[in-house]
Structure formats: structure tokens, C-alpha cells
Amino acid sequence: MYYNVFKILKEGLNDNKGWKKTWKNPEIKKKYDVIIIGGGGHGLATAFYLAKEFKIKNIAVLEKNWIGGGNVGRNTTIIRSNYLLNENEAFYEFSLKLWETLENQINYNAMVSQRGVLNVFHSDAQRDSFVRRGNSMIINGADAELFDVDKIKSIYPFLDYDNARFPIKGGLFQKRGGSVRHDAVAWGYAHAADELGVDIIQNCEVTGFKIKSGTCIGVETNKGDILANKIGCAVAGSSSVLMSKANMNLPLESHVLQAFVSESLKPFIPGVITFGAGHFYISQSDKGGLVFGGDIDGYNSYAQRGGMDMLEDVCEGGLALMPTIGKARLLRMWGGIMDMSMDGSPIIDKTHIKGLYLNAGWCYGGFKATPASGWCFAHLLAKGDSHSLSENFQLDRFKNGYMIDEKGQGAQPNLH
């Protein structure tokens, strides 16, 4: 079904009786060319680009719950490409470019809003590091501007500029960054993939891999065995659990990251702001709620909920940056399970088992990466070799010493 304004007008006059399901619930076939495990943003994007860009027919996406129920529905919806290292920056800039045309590609309103991302800094040293980052962004074709305090005051007059401990000295601004309606990303990719003939199979949990003499020929599920030529795994925080069924240990730890939404307020935060002295980022949704988050709780977890001490830490950061939000009441909080890698960068690679491919290690930056992750993973699955933008995201880079450690923290996942 193709969505357009005439369709909306027609259905409005027709009591909305003509809408069809956004995606079908097809019967499972015995064999597919490609199976994607994981019906989240990355899995659905991969299926879409496989069908659209790489002309693969006969694709299935297997999701153990309902699609979009994991991290794609549990994030703070921010998109940006403000990384320092070339391996990351080029990839995330490609992703941001894909976001800019996403809605036309998938014929779905994902409310992509390039409202600007501002990272404030609080010291001369931090200014230098942000300038360096901005230059790295510009070198890689992204946009970056350095804002002085007066410029920031003209947009955000309510920040605590004269904070005794962390005065605001300026900010690095990316105008093309912003936010996207996260659920609509999952639904939109599902809709578009379904239109291209991809089978989206929900409530289908993979319980094992069928591996014959070093080649993966299919999966075992709660709905029976399904064969495939190639199998791609994109299950984020559950990657270690899934890949352990193929006897693999990954360079990952699963950690819980919380996010929070306040009650609805009149619009007063036009863009995304991040605090430079603590871990705090905030934007205001189109419904008026303040959407904010901070750091991971810091210990291995599969619980999809975190502790109150991290809530306190996030709110302290928020109040140091903008005391005005102190009177807002918290409406909701939730947690998602992050696949924290050993260098803070992702993995898009084949495994030592033929036919089995892995997309994981997104830490807490997976949402903004969704389109590029899908594109590059689809490239790998279709052609068998890495896309030039993801060729550094190798699974064995830890063995070979080619880490991409954006923050320089070493093999300590809860510090990335």
C-alpha cells in the first residue's frame, strides 16, 4: 500500500475503512536466500536495503517478540554525525545522509527533524578537543560550527552560563543533527521491506543454528527449522546469547542504559543539547515531553531496567546545565540492553562460520546508525565482502590490534 496525501483525503471521506495492514503476517517458507535475525531497526533496515539496493529476493526477518520492541523503541531518538575518528565519522555521516532522504525511500513519515545538536563545553581544554572534533567532521563531509556563548544564549537563554563549577564557554553545533520518531523508523522500514516482498515473522525465536561442516545452513526456531543460504544476526544486546548457540564468545558485554521522559510542557527546547561536564543529553519531543538520558548503569544486565542512583546522576547533570527543568515531573523511565563492545565501536562482519554474519557492538549509539548499519550489513550479506565504510568494523580487530577506540578507554566496556 502506497501512502500519499490523496490516499489520506480519500480515506478521510471513506471513514478510514480502506487502510490495509502496514505489513503482512506471512506463512514461513522452508528456505530463504537470506534470513535476518532481529526485527529491530538494524534488522529491518538490512532487509529493506537487501531487497531495494541489492535486489535480493526471498528474505525473511525473524523477531522473537514484536518488531521494534527492543532498542529502536527505547532510545532518545537523536541522530547526529559528530565523531572524531575517521572510521566512525565517515560511517555516521553516511548514515545522516540516509536519514535525510529516508522518508521518501520508505514512503513513511518518520518525522525526521534536523533541529540541530549542540554539545556545550566548559573549559579551554574541552574547547580545543571540540574544535578538533569539528574539524574531523568537516574533513569527512559533515557540517560543524563553533558557537560562542552569545550565540548559544540567543537560542537557549535558560542554560546556567555562570555555573560556579561548570561555566559554559561555548559549544560545537551540528545543524543537520536532530531527532527522529523512533517507532516510525521500525514501522517504516517494515512497511517498505514488506512492500518489496520481505517476510516479517514475529514471535519467532531462534533457538539454535544448523551448522554442517563449518557452514551455517539454517536456524532452529520455536516455529520449526528454517533453511537459508545466508544468515545475518542483528540482535543488539542479545548478541552474546544468540551467538553462544554457535559456540562463539564475542568481544561484548550487555549493559542497561536508561532513558527518561517528563510530563508535556510548552515548547522551549528547540534542538538537542548535551552537557559537556557530565553525561546528560536532552531534547523535547513533538508531544512536549522532555526526553533525556545519561550514562549506562555500568554492570552487566539483561533486565531492561536500571537503578535509581543513575536516575539521580542524570538529573544532577540536567540541573547543572539547565536548572529550569527542576520543576518538571518525571513521567516515564525505561531501560534498553546495550551491546557494549571492547573499543566502543560496532562490528559488521562475517564470522568464522560460513554463511553466518554478525551486526553488533553498537554500544549506545545504535539508533542514529540504523540506515548506514542496514545498508552496510546488506552490502556484506549480498556481496560477501565489506562495504568500504564498514570495512574497519571487523570482528577480529581486537586480535589484530586495529581497535577504533573513540574515547581511548581500552577494553573496559562500561567506560565507552
Place this chain on the structure above:
Amino acid sequence: MIIDHPLLGPRDASEFIYLGDASLLNRPKWDEEKSENNFYKYLYLRENVAGMHKELWFHQQGDRSWLVISRNTVTHEIFKVELATEFKKNMGKSND
């Protein structure tokens, strides 16, 4: 989470720093033939289980002791808290 410290009694988890899987106590020998590969596995690969997990915590804002905690990563329920020195001493003796 409340961590029942073997010396100090119940303490809030926010007083502690988390390091990771208790397998980090099993540092490989440096002078073996396969030591390069062993160190790669030791440093970078994790079982990352959903369920019972033995892990290292440091009581940074307390007595600065290292603890080995047996905790369920799905429910956050803590079953056992030991001093890392005691745990290490007993490592060879039992099967866990």
C-alpha cells in the same frame, strides 16, 4: 542493588565500581606458546551470560576491597558475595 559486603554488611551498589567478569582473575601465563591468543581471549572475549554471573566489584567508596559477586543479570538478584582474595584462594579447590 544492595551488596551484602562480607565485612561491612549491606551497602548500596552505588558505592562500588564494576570491573567485569570474574574470569579476569585468571590471568594467563605470559611465557607459554599460545600466550598471545590466550591474552586476546582473556582481555577481549566475554561469555556475557543472561543469568548467573560471577563478577568483580571494587568497594571504592568503602574499604577499597575487591569482591566477587554472584548475581543474576536478568533479575539483578545477588546470591553470593565473597572477598576476591578468598575467592582466588578457593578457585583451585572446587569446580566453580
